[in-house]
Amino acid sequence: MSHHAEKIELTADIRTVHGKQVRSLRNAGWVPATMYGHNFPATALQFQEKALGYVLSHVTGSQLIHIQAPGWQQPEAALVREVQRNPVTRALLHVDLYRVSMTERIRAEVPIVLVGESPLVAHNQGILITGISSLEVECLPGDLVDSIELDLSTLRELDQSVTVGDIPAPAGMEILTPSDEMIVRIVPAYEMAEEVAEGEAESEEVEVISKSKEDQEDE
Secondary structure, eight states: OEEEOOOOOOOOOOOOGGGGGHHHHHHTTEEEEEEEETTEEEEEEEEEEHHHHHTTOOOOOOOOOOEOOOOOOSSSEEEEEEEEEOOOTTEEEEEEEEEETTTOOEEEEEEEEEEEEOHHHHTTEEEEEEOOEEEEEEGGGGGGOOEEEGGGGOOOOOOOEEEEEOOOOTOOEEOOOOOOEEEEHHHHHHHHHHHHHHHHHHHHHHHHHHHHHHHHHOO
């Protein structure tokens, strides 16, 4: 199942401050940004930090943001391409936005959302192994979805797996990720227990060997 997100709108101002001077913008509660795209000149923008932070915390990379700025006749639809944050405080430093044309196909990453639970996992008979967590897709912007759900309750057999080829593409969307990429797999619980036991045994053997080398050096 796929989900279309609600329309997200955000107001921006045209940015006239550049370079090192953007520090003054951040101190005043603004976040510098740049919007660019096919047949769209790179445009310097600035957003109120609180409003932008709220939107970024509620959107995925495949959700359109409709941005309105002074002098624009209508809002421009864009995808978030890059978010820069302070590595310590996590404060927003800069955002790159890709402006899209509603009549031109684009590529985007759509997250996979796992829902439900396999009865094998619920009864401790199997363990869920996860693979990729998103799909690369191509479509018109209007056909983008914010996520694709995968119901784990359908996994009822040991060693059963779901690959990209098992996911039906939402209407108007082409999935570009290779069809053999694994998304999830149910492995028998006893196999995982054996692997853990073997790993612990190998670790103990390494420790014993290392100790014997130390003893030899002492001698």
